[in-house]
Amino acid sequence: MDCSHIQFCVAEDGFLRDRKSHELIQLQALFEVASFWAKKRRIEDLSIAIANSNPVVSVWDKDRLIGFARAISDGIYRATIWDVVIHPDYRGAGLGRKLVETVLSHPRINRVERVYLMTTHQQRFYERIGFASNSSTTMVLYNQPPAKLPAQEMQFQEAPGG
Numbered sequence: 001m002d003c004s005h006i007q008f009c010v011a012e013d014g015f016l017r018d019r020k021s022h023e024l025i026q027l028q029a030l031f032e033v034a035s036f037w038a039k040k041r042r043i044e045d046l047s048i049a050i051a052n053s054n055p056v057v058s059v060w061d062k063d064r065l066i067g068f069a070r071a072i073s074d075g076i077y078r079a080t081i082w083d084v085v086i087h088p089d090y091r092g093a094g095l096g097r098k099l100v101e102t103v104l105s106h107p108r109i110n111r112v113e114r115v116y117l118m119t120t121h122q123q124r125f126y127e128r129i130g131f132a133s134n135s136s137t138t139m140v141l142y143n144q145p146p147a148k149l150p151a152q153e154m155q156f157q158e159a160p161g162g
């Protein structure tokens, strides 16, 4: 696949690229097709998550959103990366690696002592980028879910999310 025209966009202002609400509709659709933990996210909640993340990196094939990742950082000690996805049609071409490396090279992240993420199935992918398994330090408090979901969909809330 020729990906030379693919654009990586780094945002810090609560939007993805063009400050248009249609961006979030595309993001909702991308999560629906490309994730298992974020399939039913509401536009309003996505907007809150993006507004409170920095950096937010989106990947575009012209006007089509085909990848996404976001991070939360204190700028010096700790950061976490969340919601890493590449659209299934675009996988295996190095875009996922470039997406994560774009997050890692951002000034909010690149001086941080430890960068954490949670993954259920993609350990090998992250190992290629330099992450190591770390089973000793993770705990979780299951708080209120952001949206009222039917009981059978709660499993997605409990799975780690990129």
Ligand SMILES: CC(C)(COP(=O)(O)OP(=O)(O)OC[C@H]1O[C@@H](n2cnc3c(N)ncnc32)[C@H](O)[C@@H]1OP(=O)(O)O)[C@@H](O)C(=O)NCCC(=O)NCCS
Binding pocket: 034, 035, 036, 083, 084, 085, 086, 087, 090, 091, 092, 093, 094, 095, 096, 097, 098, 118, 119, 120, 121, 122, 124, 125, 126, 128, 160, 161, 162
């Ligand atoms: C994980 C994901 C982002 C990878 O994106 P991608 O564009 O296909 O990955 P790349 O092509 O950049 O692969 C980078 C490297 O990782 C390797 N890799 C990618 N996925 C892999 C996997 N599942 N197992 C082993 N290696 C993998 C590639 O072979 C490549 O190796 P190389 O550097 O030696 O060439 C993508 O598969 C995806 O969106 N998956 C669904 C969502 C998901 O699970 N996200 C992670 C949440 S924690």
